[in-house]
Amino acid sequence: MANRRVPRWPPGWHALLAGATAHGIGLLALTWAGAAAPAVDCAAEAAVLVREESELPRLEVASPADRPPYCITLETIMEFAGRVKAHAARCPRPDHALAVAEWDKTRAEYSKLFSQYRCKRTR
Numbered sequence: 472m473a474n475r476r477v478p479r480w481p482p483g484w485h486a487l488l489a490g491a492t493a494h495g496i497g498l499l500a501l502t503w504a505g506a507a508a509p510a511v512d513c514a515a516e517a518a519v520l521v522r523e524e525s526e527l528p529r530l531e532v533a534s535p536a537d538r539p540p541y542c543i544t545l546e547t548i549m550e551f552a553g554r555v556k557a558h559a560a561r562c563p564r565p566d567h568a569l570a571v572a573e574w575d576k577t578r579a580e581y582s583k584l585f586s587q588y589r590c591k592r593t594r
Contacts, residue, residue: 513562520551520558527551530581535588542590545581552578 527548533541552574559571 511561513558516558516562520555523551538588538590542585542588543593545585545588545590546593549578549581549585552581 528544530541530544530548533544535541555574556571556578559567
């Protein structure tokens with residue numbers, strides 16, 4: 472495999488620099504959307520998820536006969552389960568593996584109920 476030179480700047484950066492310098496903007500023009508994303512504060516995100524989990528609606532209280540609130544409850548819990556999974560992907564910790572598995576199982580079960588009762592997404 473041949474060694475390839477990987478460019479450090481996005482294609483066309485030199486033209487951007489030349490135009491920016493000509494217009495007096497200088498090196499500020501070298502900032503682009505590919506810049507590093509801010510670091511994730513895993514502890515703060517986990518604290519928010521714990522608080523929001525305690526505020527989740529309970530499916531046992533909702534009745535399928537009361538379709539709109541039932542569907543909204545399912546959708547809310549499914550969305551939360553997706554957020555837990557995304558958090559675990561960004562902030563992997565072995566002690567959260569069981570909780571993530573449970574939430575993923577819940578999301579799959581509630582997705583089936585969501586389809587079974589012909590619920591429609593609210594967003």
